[in-house]
Amino acid sequence: MLKQGASTFAEGVDLSLYVIFGISVFFLIGITIVMIYFVIRYSKKRNPTSTNIEGSHALEVVWTAVPTLLVIVMFYYGWMGYTPMRNVPEGAIEIEAYGQMWKFSFEYPEGKVTDSLVVPINRPVKLNLHSRDVVHSFYVPAFRLKEDIVPNGSNYLWFEATTAGRYDVLCAEYCGQLHSYMLSSISVVSDSEYNAWLTSEPSNAGEHPGLSLLKQNACLTCHSQDGSKIIGPSFKGIFGTTEIVITNGEEREITIDEEYISRSIKDPNADLVKGYMKGLMVSYADVLSDEQIGQITDYIKTLK
Amino acid sequence: MTSKAMSLSYLQGKNGIFSWIFSLDHKRIALLYLYSILTFFITGATLGVLMRLELLNPGKDLMEAQTYNQVFTMHGVIMIFLFIIPSIPAIFGNFFLPIMLGTDDVSFPRLNLLSWWIYIIGAIMALSTLLWGDGPADTGWTFYAPYSVKTGTNVTMSVLAAFVLGFATILTGLNFIVTIHRLRTPGMTFLKMPLFAWALYATSWIQLLATPIIGITLLMITAERVFGVGLFDPSIGGDPILYQHLFWIYSHPAVYIMALPAFGIISEILPTFANRTIFGYKAIAFSSLAIAFVGYFVWGHHMFTAGMSGTARIIFSVMTFLVAIPTSVKVFNWVATLYKGSINVQPPLLYALAFIFQFMIGGLTGVVLGALAADIHLHDTHFVVGHFHYVMFGGTGFALFGALHYWYPKMWGRMYNKLVANIAFVFLFIGFNMLYFPMLVLGLMGMPRRYYDYLPEFHVPNMISTYGSWILATGLLLMFGNLIAGAWRKREPIGRNYWKTGITLEWQTLSPPPVSNFDRMPVLPKNGPYDYDNKPEIEE
């Protein structure tokens, strides 16, 4: 059932799982068998008169003491498997990881920005976790690793991958409509491949800078470029058209121009396009500069 | 006390709608609660079956992502606030606590009626979110901030509904505490109380002391949504982790509001059908109090990945493991109660045995989640969904079904078809385990919870789980159909003590009980409530 572990934590986590499951299955099956045996052995037919045993001090002591010892053992294995997760070794590669509805993105110290991770094998990597909106959680089942991404929090995690390959990253904390599509991946590669990747040109060279910004900021998870309605209105052909919006609860008609686009990015809920839900988009005032908003607007103008 | 008026049953006499919805009789109020709670249970279960249908295959089967999110939130809110929290105390506690104590009503009958009305108002508020605006909340029943502050769905109303419902819980708790302290029949000391009364006593203290915390937390969410007061949303200066602490400070103890009354039911059913005294009366009684007490200090185990200090995580893990001890003591005593009994296998006993089995799975998977390393992998996955359904549904839900089958002849003076009851039980047992066991597997494989869609590798267990939900639904239909059909069956003589071996005081009165509960003074067994060696002779 468990995926093949692929980080240094897997062993400790799996050991704690095996120990606790071992003890649990033993008791579950044992108690169930005894229970069924009693029901058959002392059925009314076989045992017409019952014996009233009120209890036994010795037994109460035994079945308090035994679980006490067992939970100490179980706690111990849980603790041992967990301690290394909080002790980041020196010299770990430090990457900034961002969660937002509904996308992960990563910023390498060298400045590379990606939406999936590439890391070298057998080297500690530390992620500083930042959320741009609500709580998310960074979960890598194959690494047995999870930590919430809390807005304004200072959460972090680290790992050291032990097997080359590509591993799923899932968001484990419910974060709204497309929570189950908030996926990413970690590719574990050799040192030399990692270095080659790190210095390679981004594949989006030659792309419109506005489009790059839309991709980086996950705008396109909610706004399509082809006219289809996802969470928010599509960008296709909207520039210059008129639209009914809701401002302070009142409907009014506006024309989509530079100013409206800028306002929608900085204060998305002020003029809400009719038919869309309030509160789903957060302000990007602190994320995007006016210059970048200009680039985005230029790009939207090209979507006819 | 044997005049005719005295033996008029609580179901006879005035029978207009107002004589029910304004009744001060604890038995009628119990039935009001019974019918409303079961209606919500069936609604919630329907939503559950719809969710399973959506998860049958990857991709869209039935509904959009947003609808799925609203459905699991509604399912969670209904099942937690409208079904499982009130369930056993409000139905069977109301009906049987006064009778088991040998008295004629709870201490405050008017508060009792008020609590039902508050419950109904809260329920209407919760369901009203379906009708306007962007529809019911899509936050999950936990209302985690800051998502709950940002989303446009009707979170404010859902949260206010839960706030109102809290008062119904508080009033019931208060009423039971006072009733237990003040109204026990002469000669019934605390240590001669039935174990169901003990379980309700421990539960009531949690209801009284923990519920106000969720009340204030939910009001804070409202203040934040409506007036923009920055409490939990960091973009207006709040702290999302503070919300999680406040929420779980209530909601973990609430787990014991759900579980302890069920323990009480099991402690009643077992002696009756084993026809012998309970094993370890004091151990069972006091372990309820121990669980209620320690249960206050374990809430952090819901937050092992949320970013608490390492020390806090370790303390909460240790405390969580401590709760396992009194809980396992109970299980051992129950099983020992079967030893050298003279066991009569009847539908209520089947439910009690299934309870023990399923509750053990729920408890043991809980222990897995209490271990730090294991929880890091399993937190917020389907393993948790499997775990809490094993506790709440396989445990408390099955105990409630057991109680229905156990006290049915007493409450209505009629009987259901036992063969159908047994068949329904088999469907429920198989369906339940087939529905939820695969979720434990899915969690180990790494499938998160609250997941509208999933990676193809998770397909097979999801399919099995959905098939299980169909078997379970069949079992529910059979069981409820059978219980309802009992109303039209030819009456058979029920007598006072239908199972012959019931020993607590409700088995000394008429079935159904008269308005004032007893037509003659109840007689206590000589040495404690389960003293089968000196079981009082009951004349019909």
Ligand code: HEM
């Ligand atoms: C027919 C019976 C039931 C079915 C088929 C069912 C199924 C489900 C499913 C599929 C989920 C959502 C899993 C996810 O996507 O994360 C869920 C969540 C939940 N269920 Fe049930 N369930 C049933 C009965 C119950 C009962 C009896 C209770 C409580 C007593 C309960 C309490 C909950 C809660 C609290 C949640 C979490 C909601 C949330 O994530 O906010 N369910 N159930």
Ligand SMILES: [Cu+2]
């Ligand atoms: Cu998410």
Ligand SMILES: [Cu+2]
């Ligand atoms: Cu808890």
